Amino acid sequence: MSSQSERTRCGRRDLVASYALAVLDSSDAELMAAHLAVCPECQQEYHAVGGLTDALSGWRVQELPLPTPLWERLLERIAHVPQKKMSASAASAVTSSVAQGWQEPLWNEVAPGITCKLLSMDAEKDRVSMLVRLAAGISYPPHSHAGLEELYLLEGELWIEDRKLQPGDYNRAEAGTSDQRVWSESGCMCLLITSPLDELR
Numbered sequence: 001m002s003s004q005s006e007r008t009r010c011g012r013r014d015l016v017a018s019y020a021l022a023v024l025d026s027s028d029a030e031l032m033a034a035h036l037a038v039c040p041e042c043q044q045e046y047h048a049v050g051g052l053t054d055a056l057s058g059w060r061v062q063e064l065p066l067p068t069p070l071w072e073r074l075l076e077r078i079a080h081v082p083q084k085k086m087s088a089s090a091a092s093a094v095t096s097s098v099a100q101g102w103q104e105p106l107w108n109e110v111a112p113g114i115t116c117k118l119l120s121m122d123a124e125k126d127r128v129s130m131l132v133r134l135a136a137g138i139s140y141p142p143h144s145h146a147g148l149e150e151l152y153l154l155e156g157e158l159w160i161e162d163r164k165l166q167p168g169d170y171n172r173a174e175a176g177t178s179d180q181r182v183w184s185e186s187g188c189m190c191l192l193i194t195s196p197l198d199e200l201r
Helices: 013-020 026-036 040-048 050-058 068-079 088-099
Strands: 108-111 114-122 127-134 138-140 149-156 158-160 163-165 170-173 182-184 188-194
Touching: 013 026, 013 040, 013 149, 026 040, 149 158
Parallel strands: none
Antiparallel strands: 108 114, 114 127, 127 188, 138 182, 149 170, 149 188, 158 163, 158 182
């Protein structure tokens, strides 16, 4: 049975984090900007995620290749098909665009039902930050965390083991721990900050 607070919760609140991270399309972003001007609940949510978006915008994008080994393991584990290697010219174009400054990254399908948008990498700390989308009914393979993993759910719902995350929820996993089951029944999008050296099983 729904609580009173759930029944009166603003229906656009789930879009606040996506708006703050500038991942909404232009028409949705305009509607959200207008809505924020009149909705105290969404204004409060926007200020709550402000620290996160400020930290992301201050990160420096380094000239590094995409973590291809991780994508290859994802494809082998989930799709059971070989990954199409990035051509030398495509890899050169990616490196060149990063060297020239920030370019809006593209969504890449790394496995059926899983797409990622790489935001930044830190080679010294073995850290990568990305937006990840799971389609409805898709599971992420069991994996061990090579470093600290931080996940912030932006849209949809996501199950990590027996915990159900909803927009605005945060999950932290320490290095050396593992996840056996990560999946989304409805589909979801999250901000993931983790190590590119995670081991898939």
